[in-house]
Amino acid sequence: MAILSFKEIECMDCYKCIRYCPVKSITVKNGRAQIIESECILCGTCTVICPQNAKEDSNDIPKILELLSEGREIVATVAPSWITAYPKASFKSFSDALINLGFSHIAETAEGAYVVKSQYEKLIKDKWNDVIISSCCTTINLYIEHHFPEALDFLAPIISPMQVSANKLKELYPNAIVVFIGPCISKKAECGENGADYVITFDELEGWFRNSSIEPKEDDLVSMPKLSRSFPYSGGISDSMVKESEFQYMAVDGIENCINALQEVVSGNLKGYFIEMSACTGSCIGGPSFQKSQHRQILAKTLVKKQAVDESGDNTDFDVKADFPLKRKFFDKKVICMPPTEWQLSAILKKMGKNTMEDELNCGSCGYSSCREKAMAIYQNKADINMCLPFMKARTESFADKVIESSPNLILAVDIDMCVIMINNATCKAFHLSSPKDILGSPVSRILDEYNFVDLIASGEERISRNIYVAEYGLYLEQTLIYDKANSIISCVMKDITQLRMEKNRIRQAKMNSANMADEIVEAQLRTVHEIASLLGETAAKTKLAIMDLKKTILMDDEIF
Structure with a gap:
């Protein structure tokens, strides 16, 4: 089943999802937007910005409820950004609420983050590469694999904190089902043998709480700060690490910024950099779940730092060991398409009404940044020519003008x-x-x-x-x-209707003339009848009535304008 999908409703032709999709992995066919799964990086932007709420991610809660009804043991690993979703709860009260839902044990994904950051420290110490990019953000990993494989050699070959935590839980509870709870849709791509069995986002969890009439209780109990809980905010990975003097530690967040940074990385001009990359602005605290609920990032970062950093400066961290493989491989999954020739591109542009460079408005109303990019998408069967609003407007106006003028x-x-x-x-x-x-x-x-x-x-x-x-x-x-x-x-x-009216007037005048002639005939007949009647002693009443009926018949007509 696809992780991202679209509801069975007609699009409103706003093309907002295409406009905001950083990799243009959306096509509109038969009036409906569709995800191009082979190119999607699961950033979740389309689920947030669609004005019709037509985009949705696969929801694992029904499957989890079914497993609970069967008596299966379900355990959860919770991302450290939970505090942003439930700022008035403590981890204990939040865990208690999850146990009331049916979970048997709750773990912190931050424990897995500790293992991962320790592996990053080792890569840096061993000078694994001149530039090392963090591999915690699944969306960044997908982008590099599917769209920018030139950067594969710089991507740290380490599994994610969620995968570490899930594997630890499977060691402790061999028969249990592991569920990851966090802000990120893309983590659903990590489900399987080397990760959690199911993933639910915070907004999905909120719906489950609401339907079950369960709410985490307000609690001011503060857990002892642990540095690895700082992963959710931009720069938090670096903040948790023991730094090497030979390396510079940089944080880049927001997918467009990350794309630009990746281009700089592959240029070969950078030496001795650890780059923490997060697709979401602000990192995990700016994930799709939080974008939908419009959480404020400054407050969110403050909450996360409070549970990660000791105000006294006496910072501590988890002490977790992993006895299973932590390395992973990333692969070049880029789909290579033959580009159109200049002649083919020009032919498509002409069909769009772009006969000259001046006609290429690059207005972006179709969702693409330029007319040529749109033409390229048409060539690749991703876009339809009718998505060009200026073209459709001009064509409609031209057609309407012709109809009106003709x-x-x-x-x-x-x-x-x-x-x-x-x-x-x-x-x-x-x-x-x-x-x-x-x-x-x-x-x-x-x-x-x-x-x-x-x-x-x-x-x-x-x-x-x-x-x-x-x-x-x-x-x-x-x-x-x-x-x-x-x-x-x-x-x-x-x-x-002037001619019609004039014709009716002509006919009416002809009928009036005929009526006048009938009157004259009646008068002449009456005189004759009276003369004959006077001689024969008979009345002319019947003759008069017959003549009057004839006159009425002549004058009878439909209502005249």
Whole structure:
């Protein structure tokens, strides 16, 4: 199962996850963002910045609950950054809360940190390499393996504190399931034979506490400070180490800063450096769990240092031995893709509407820093051409303009001040305007009565349809007004029904002439009938009624405008 995944919801085309992904390991297909697992470094940034909360990491709590229900023994190793998540608790009260959840034993991952920092000290003392990069941060390890293998030779070949602690627990509790609790999503990549069996983050733990109606009690009991608990803040690894005078100790945090530092490392210009690298700004106290809950780093660092550094200066540390292998190997896992030729890249750029260098806006709205980087992503099947918002906007506007200009209907739009902001050629022709420029920005009352426009706004309706007559231009129009409240724009679509109206008037006049002729016939017939009736003594009533019915039939018609 993938460690990071996306919920089954439609993206809102903000491309925020791509924009903030340091390695662009996200693709959008069929309206949904997807992780490119072979390139993801599990920094968790996308889980924090997605406005729809569509990104989520795999949650091991259901599996742990199932194991607890089966009666399995579950033990936990807790990252020293726990104090940042639960600042009012002591380690004892926090451990008690975990035991109430079902854990049988709680250990500090800081004990594993002690073993790891001791191994770093040995590498430095033995001058293992001119530059040594810490390998505690899984995200940095993944970045080097998948994206920057040139730096593999500088990465300390030592397992992480979590792996050391998990192995110690497996020695002490051979049949137990080991769970690591910390701020980091990427630690889930270390689960397996050489690490914890399961990993849960602090925000996942908080949900478990809440669902179980359990909360770590407030407690001011302070544990004796141990230097290796300083690992969670930037520079904390170096602070815990016994330093060698021949080496300089540097801390770099934040993935972009680390990427820049790695480029400097492989340049060969650095000699005698131990570089502590953390992908998260501020190191572990700035991890994804804490980013979501917006913990403050200054306070967090203060809390961590309080449990690590003795204010009197009489610092102590753990004394832990490891009787299992501590070395590990890192591998070149970079996926090599053939780059496009300049011709192929240019062809993609032209499809994006980038025909010249001036067209390459490099606006970043697609999530990529430049149009060429976006074109490269399209070539690699990571991105879609429709992700270019300026291109889509221009294409949509071009299409809309063509539809409006080719329409036989009269179309215009006015703003809230009743000034014309758009008009098509058909309207210009109907109102004897030489071009749209003749009226753009001018009051619509120059060509139309603005009463209907004002009435629409006052009515609160979104649309009204009426038939109007513009006497000055001799036009009969079927008018539909649409009010866009959000943008304060009224669109006016008018169908010229002048010819239809004139044809109806002609037909009506013809019918009136026929009716007048019928009246004359009636009068003539009546005179004749009366003369005959006077001679024969008969009434002409039936004849009159028949003639009147004939007249009504002639004048019968649909309602005329």
